[in-house]
Amino acid sequence: MSNSSKPTRPAALANWLMIVAFLVVLMVAVGGITRLTESGLSITQWKPITGAIPPLSEAAWQAEFALYQTTGEYQTVTGPAGMDLAAFKFIFFWEWFHRLLGRLIGLAFAVPLAWFWIRGAIPQGYKGRLVALLALGGLQGVFGWFMVRSGLAGTMTDVSHFWLSIHLLTALFTLGGLIWTALDLRQLATGASRPARWTGIASWVGAILFVQLLLGAWVAGLNAGLASDTWPLMQGQLVPEYDRSRGLAWAVTHDPFLLHFLHRWWAWIAVIALVVMARRVKPLVRQASVAIHTAFGIQILLGVATVWTGVALWVAVAHQVVGALLVASFAWGAHILGRRTA
Template sequence: MLGKYSRLNTAIARQYIQDKGQHLRRKFSSQPQHQYKSYNYKENPIIFNRINEQYVIKGKERVVGWWLISLSASVFSIVILGGYTRLSKSGLSMVKWHPHKVGLPKNNEEWEQEFEEYKQFPEYYLFNKERGLDIDGFKRIYFVEWAHRIVARSIGALFILPFSYFLMRGYLQPKLKKSLFALLAFGSLQGVIGWWMVKSGLVDKNKTIELDKTPRVSPYRLTVHGYSAYIIYGVGVWLAMNLLRRPQEAVINLANMADHASMRKLLLRSAHGILPLILLYGFFTSGIQGRYAVNNYPFVGQNWFLTRNHFQGDIPFWQNFTENKIVVQVIHRTLGTLFALLALKGGYEVYKMKNLTPIARKAYWLILAAITLQICIGIGAIWYPSEIWIPNLHQAGALTVLTSVLFACHTCRKVDPRHMRNLLGKLKIDDPQAYERMMKGFNKKQLSKTEMDAMKKFYEGK
């Protein structure tokens, strides 16, 4: 009986495939044979797939990609938790680093011991003692810092266990292996950097050259720790998109290649220029509590911008740009405003690019939306500095802007040179005159001079 139904289902499936094939043949036969303005799989097949050549074996793209997405989401969450740890002044509650220890104190005696150790350090006897911090208050701030460290170790386990499994099963190709080993080393170093940062807040600030003598971690070490987390997050997101999104060769043809290259250059100017500087100054602003310095926007007190009086002359001039609260806050928000204006200008340029794929165009609009929201949250953090949820939300907004920029860059990334040679070879056979016209102006619009020379050498022997 089962064999009978199996044969029947096979016959039905075979007939369906034949009918579907006839329908597709009729559909494609009615279309122009060489259409470069719109993409279809018949005209633009993916012959070379770098995903399977360099990243993972065929069929394992999604499982590895979603694992990387989960890792990136975990890093996103720990960055937000780390921001709350700092804003709630919980980061210095654990005065020892025990990488092997995961549990909370088990009884009152252990809690008292932890509290007595905390009392030996400046944050307690210079700050929290006057506020009347008791054992219950200490438990609250201790728990926040403990949760931050436990989540960090959980991310380590989330990385190592599946990574080991993928290695044993042979899912990963050499390029992705190298990237993930580098990410593992960098993530392990992040734990050491975290303790190095905390340790800077357990010393007497009167013995340092820092301007602010209140007990807190060094803004320089905080910046290194936070920026490293952003790098880990960005690399994870980029690798995940490489696996989960279809190859760029599936959407790039001779008609839209120039506009995608123009958008890529537009994005790289911000991604490699002003955005990293904004993020850097965001950490310095956070590390020195710069949101309290000036609480009006767009003015700086009674002025439109910084004046000579805002700079301190009794310290090295460069230190004003890293520890002077007014200067650092104003630079950070000015860079953010400039970035928003440049993004609007870029939006007009993207609007004029008529051959962009829809996903690339929407990705740029997503950047504009993320920047607009982030500017609004940033202004709120300036106007209401005592509300810790606003600057914490601002940090989440920074990661959102970074994600949107990475996604937009990924929609217009470079294609495999072999794919471009195929497109040019096809054009040379189908329309020699169009090929000659394109090769004359190719360097200016679509390829660098090195790439153009390589194409000419391949096709013309020049």
């Protein structure tokens, strides 16, 4: 039997993509822990194959620690604070686990993709999209290394917040693509003849949400969450003092106080946009509307809690994870609106 005559399996493909999407959310959580524990620069080399194996001897651990000791982060921050080998092993674990999970996600996508492809189970028009999602996963790994490398240059004590935002937003874009494609395949399994279309409302709500996610990534990269532990005021006033000496463009992209302020108040613009979308979605699929409302409601509460707790680890990680779930619920809502157009 030729591949063209073999039955396709859109429902199975959809379930597989949803599993990969769950793994991406888990990856976002582990990435958040890696960032918040300052673990990202603990591994100074990129070894896509052999790097999956952690140090297995005391000599190997000492060699890795010696490499870390050459970084600006160790020489300026963690070294003077008294970091020993045991403390280094802790941060090494999170960066190693983050990279290992990335490899596992790559296998969880590539191996079933090859199997479905060989079996002729991929419906017409979906092979290119699935290959594009695989390429995005590969780019995610490359961007992650560029991010790490940015923190190893010279006397840098942290990674570039620009590369961090590219790394995180690529993961969230991939998550949205996985959800959208899985939903298209589920529709195909139930007899829908055409995939959903991207709508105007998805464009402008998505653009507003993108700005909020970008601001959040920059806040994380610059440790700007620590700029204030009060809400709604900062420094006892609504608009905090910030560095105006280098111009507004520099302040918007670099000043932690201004970025913290923008992130906490642009959130309400995002909420209004998401409410508009959810109201359009509700008559079509009520559960999706509830998911959107629930995600941004919890996200707002976790954002305030992150500020009040001085960026407590698990509160901040939960804030990042729910941000990923908000992207997933947005993709769901946008897909529903696109079905009506299709």
